Amino acid sequence: MRLVVVSAGLSVPSSTRLLADRLAAATAGRAPAEVQVVEVRDLAVEIAHTFTNGFPGRKLAAAFEAVAAADGLIVVTPVFSASYSGLFKSFFDALSVTDENALAGKPVLIGATGGTARHSLVLDHALRPLFAHLKAVVVPTGVYAASEDWGAGGLDGRIERAAGELAGLMAGLSTAPEPAGAGAEGADAVVPFEERLAALRPAG
Template structure:
C-alpha cells in the first residue's frame, strides 16, 4: 500500500515560489522513498483555493463540504510537507488559519517537513522560531532539516550550500522517518454501519 504524502502550500500567487519549493520537496521525497523500497502518492493542498472555506470554518466552527476532505487528508497522511511564504518574520496568516482549524490530534506523531520562502535570507530564522514550534505544539515529528529558499537560492550552484542539496537532505530525512513507521491503518467511516438487510431481520 503506498504511503500518503500531503503537501500544504500557502503560496498566494500563481505561479508561486512557495509552490515551486513544495513540488521540489515532494518529488525528492517520493524519489527517496523509492530508494527505500516504498511507493507513495502525493496530494497537494493549495491553501489559497480554500481561503474562504477556512474563514467560514473559523466563524461557523465546522468545515464545509469543500474543506472537510482537505482536513481528513492531513489526518490520514503518512507524512506532511508544509511550505509557507514568510511575512513579517513569521508564517503567513493563511497558513496560521489552516493550523488553527486542524484538529489537535491531526498530525500527532506524523513526520513533517517544514519549509518556507521569503524575499531575503534573513527570514530563514522564522522556520526555527515559528514553524518548528507550531508543529511541536501539534505534536508532529518534525524532521531535523528545514528548507528555506530566498530569491538568490534559485539556480545557486554552490555544491555545499545549494537549495537542491538542502532539499535532498530534508527529503531523505522525511523518507527515512516514513519508512520507519508501520503502515497507517486505512479506515472507512461506514465500516461500523449495520447491514441494512440485518436490520430488517431484527
C-alpha cells in the same frame, strides 16, 4: 504511502508551490508515495467560515482528512512580517478546531520562501515551535529558499537532505509492528511517536 503537501503560496505561479513540488518530488523519489497537494489559498473562504460556524466546508474537510491520513506531510509558507503567513496559520488552527490530534506523531518537513536570506530563521523561530505544539515530529532539516537561492547548488543539497529525513521516517513508521493492544478497539488511538520509534529498534 501517502504524502500530503500543504502549500500556502498566494500567487500563480508561486515560488512557495515550486519549493513544495521540489520537496515532494525528492521525497517520493526516496520513499514511493501517492502525493496530494493542498493549496491553502483555494480554501481561504472555508477556513474563515470554520471559525464562525465551527464546521469545515466540503473542500476544507476533504483537505483535513487527507492531512490526518497522511504518512508524511510537507508544509511550505511564504514569509510575512518575519513569520508564517496568516492564511497558513489559520489552516492549521482550523484543523486543530476539528481534530486537535490530527498531526500527533506525524512526520513533517517544514519549508518557507522569502525575498531575502535574512528571514531564514523563520523555520526555527516560528514553524518548528508551531508543529511541535501540534505534536508532530518535525524532521531536523528545514528548507528556506530566498530569491537568490533558486538555481543555487546549496538549495538542492538542503532539499535532498530534508527529503531523505522525511522519507526515512515515513518508511520506518509504515513498517513498524502494530503496538501491543492495538486492534478493533484501539485502531483509532493515537500511538506516541516514541513508541513507534522504539518498535523499530532491534531487541537488546
